[in-house]
Amino acid sequence: MHHTTRILCLAAPAALVGSTSGYAVTYLTVEQAQAALCPGARLQPVPVKLSPAQQQAISRTSGMRVRQPKLTAWRTPAGDWFLVDEVIGKHEFITYALALSARGEVTGVEILDYRETYGGEIRNPKWRAQFTGKTAADPLKLDTDIRNISGATLSCRHITDGVKRLLATHELVLKALR
Numbered sequence: 001m002h003h004t005t006r007i008l009c010l011a012a013p014a015a016l017v018g019s020t021s022g023y024a025v026t027y028l029t030v031e032q033a034q035a036a037l038c039p040g041a042r043l044q045p046v047p048v049k050l051s052p053a054q055q056q057a058i059s060r061t062s063g064m065r066v067r068q069p070k071l072t073a074w075r076t077p078a079g080d081w082f083l084v085d086e087v088i089g090k091h092e093f094i095t096y097a098l099a100l101s102a103r104g105e106v107t108g109v110e111i112l113d114y115r116e117t118y119g120g121e122i123r124n125p126k127w128r129a130q131f132t133g134k135t136a137a138d139p140l141k142l143d144t145d146i147r148n149i150s151g152a153t154l155s156c157r158h159i160t161d162g163v164k165r166l167l168a169t170h171e172l173v174l175k176a177l178r
Contacts, residue, residue, distance in 0.1 A: 024115040027123060030084055030097070034074070037099035037108040038082050043074035046177065054173050061136070062168035064161045071169070078102060081174055087162040089116040090154045098163060104170045106131045109163065119155035127156070131163055136171040140164040 028036065034043055048071040050058070055066040072084040079102030086093045092115035099108040109128045114120050121127065130146055142148050146160045 033097040033110040064165040087158040119152035136167040
C-alpha cells in the first residue's frame with residue numbers, strides 16, 4: 001500500500017506540469033457569430049496574408065504587435081468585413097469576432113472562446129457595444145474611450161488592443177482589397 005501511495009504522489013505533480021487552464025468556454029461558433037454580426041449577409045472567405053512591410057505598418061499605426069501574418073477574414077458583396085482574431089488574456093487566448101462596415105466602422109464584437117478563469121465579463125453586451133462606430137481614427141484606449149471592467153482589466157485591455165490592431169489592418173490593407 002505504501003508503494004501505491006508513492007506512485008500517486010509522483011503522478012499528480014507530473015499531470016500538473018503539462019496542464020493549462022482548466023477553464024474554457026465556447027460561447028459561439030464562427031458561423032453563429034457571423035449570423036449575429038452580419039445577419040443575412042453573404043460572406044465570402046478572403047485569404048489575406050500580410051507582408052512583413054504590412055505587418056510593420058500595422059504595428060506602427062496601432063501600437064500593437066502583429067502576431068500572425070494570416071488573417072481569418074470574410075467579406076460581403078457590399079464590402080463589409082467579418083474577422084476572427086485571438087488575443088492573449090492573462091495566460092490563455094481569447095478568440096473574438098469583429099464586424100466592420102466597408103468604411104471601417106465597427107458594427108459589432110462577439111467573444112467566441114474564452115479560456116481564462118476570470119474576466120469573462122467582457123461578454124457583457126453593454127461593454128462590447130462601446131466599440132460600435134469606432135474607427136482607426138479613434139484612440140481605442142482603455143479608460144479613455146473604452147471603459148474597463150474591474151476584475152477583467154487584462155481581458156478588456158487585450159480585446160481593445162486587438163480591435164485597434166484590426167482597425168489599422170482594415171485601414172492599411174483590407175480597404176485596398178475591394
